[in-house]
Amino acid sequence: MSSYDFVVIGSGPAGRRAAIQAAKLKKSVLVIDDRGSVGGVSVHTGTIPSKTLRESVLNLTGWRERQFYNRRSTDNPQTNCAALNSRLSKTLLHEVDILEQQFARNNVHTLQGRATFVDKNTLRVERREADRTAVELVTAERVLVTVGTKPFRPDNIPFNNRTVLDSDAIVSDLTIPKSLTVIGAGVIGIEYATIFSALDVPVTLVEPRDSFLDFVDREVISNFTQQLLDRGMSIRLGCSAESIVLDENDWPVVTLSDGRVVRSEMLLFAAGRKGATDDLGLENLSLEADHRGRLEVNPKTMQTKVDNIYAAGDVIGFPSLASTSMEQGRIAACHAFNAPMPDAPHHFPYGIYAVPEISTIGYSEEEAKAKGLLFECGVARLRETSRGHIMGLQSGILKCLFELKTGKLLGVHVVGEGATELVHVGQAVLNLGGGIDFFMENTFNYPTLAEAYKIAALDAWNRMAHERSGKVIKLKKRKVGKKAA
Structure with a gap:
């Protein structure tokens, strides 16, 4: 059994910042992550892949020069796809390498495996070793939960990871469809809808509410919406997906609540994410996650109701930004070891x-x-x-x-x-x-x-x-x- 001052479950933006901050306070730190490499959702399926995809698409299509040269994306989609996947892979490996170096420089230990709470100071970690599962117990004075989120996958959506995908699957093996339907006009849905639209893929965006991105100034959203309409994107607000079935070609066919039918080669379901807390053993701490798997914390300290257990990042909900998650992780580490913390700015971008x-x-x-x-x-x-x-x-x-x-x-x-x-x-x-x-x-x-x-x-x-x-x-x-x- 190994023992640490600070154990962090998850190595996304909140986890990495917290771990390094605690290490700089001369504490022994362990980061546990159940992925094959560090980085969390941010590096592997979220922030970094989607932003890399965006930049790659703008470069490959000459998007920024279209006003001058009237260029369109005329390359073979498979050629584009190979280039996009190559850049995604290189960027991911670079991010993992940088993070591993940061952990090594600061003497932060890492352990690959799935962590479960036994009690508030003890974690059971299951590790894959060749053809068997090894179990290790780890004790900690303080624990930070930064497990992030996973896509919300309702039972009535026929996910097959080929033509019906969630936001994690769409970047795991990127393909460029002939047409795309995106359900959910949140940040993730909007980003992917507009990225594929820049590839000249016909996109239909479906949102059950009458508006989207409600936290953004309405004049800005009006300008944004007009730009999307001008380039041919179809936006269906106030419509929910009543049913989704696959036709004989495995293409998803969506029947909307207003009676319209939308058929496309691919469908992205991006209507929300939930905290990845199902297997954490929260019941052993008398902690409960809400219906979306999120943990409640004191926003000034990141403490949960269990005094030595902290949580930060997407798993605590709004605002679910990589930038704010990093600061939440730093605040948690500072509070855990009585280090001074400056007040957070009232406004953040x-x-x-x-x-x-x-x-x-x-x-x-x-x-x-x-x-x-x-x-x-x-x-x-x-x-x-x-x-x-x-x-x-x-x-x-x-x-x-x-x-x-x-x-x-x-x-x-x-x-x-x-x-x-x-x-x-x-x-x-x-x-x-x-x-x-x-x-x-x-x-x-x-x-x-x-x-x-x-x-x-x-x-x-x-x-x-x-x-x-x-x-x-x-x-x-x-x-x-x-x-x-």
């Missing part, structure tokens, strides 16, 4: 790696209204920036919300090329309490997409003219360049 990207931070217009805030919006169209024109952008916006009386930045919302990078300028200003004067008085590299911040600020400033009385929003004297005109 969301990134949706669709085609085009969406990123957002702070209050949306709808949230600001609901809170009774007085504000003004400024909007910049990326095609109107010199950099956007050089890049051939025809769409995309950057939208800023400013408090009316103080000019303080309340939120930033971007849809278009580079959105997930652009948002970080707004993140810094927002979390440091800056406002409209920063964007209006500072110089941005030219030509860049970041200039859109100045354009959006000037747009809002012009709309706020009736409030400028000398007592409201005091700015230093400034020179107005051509963008202000």
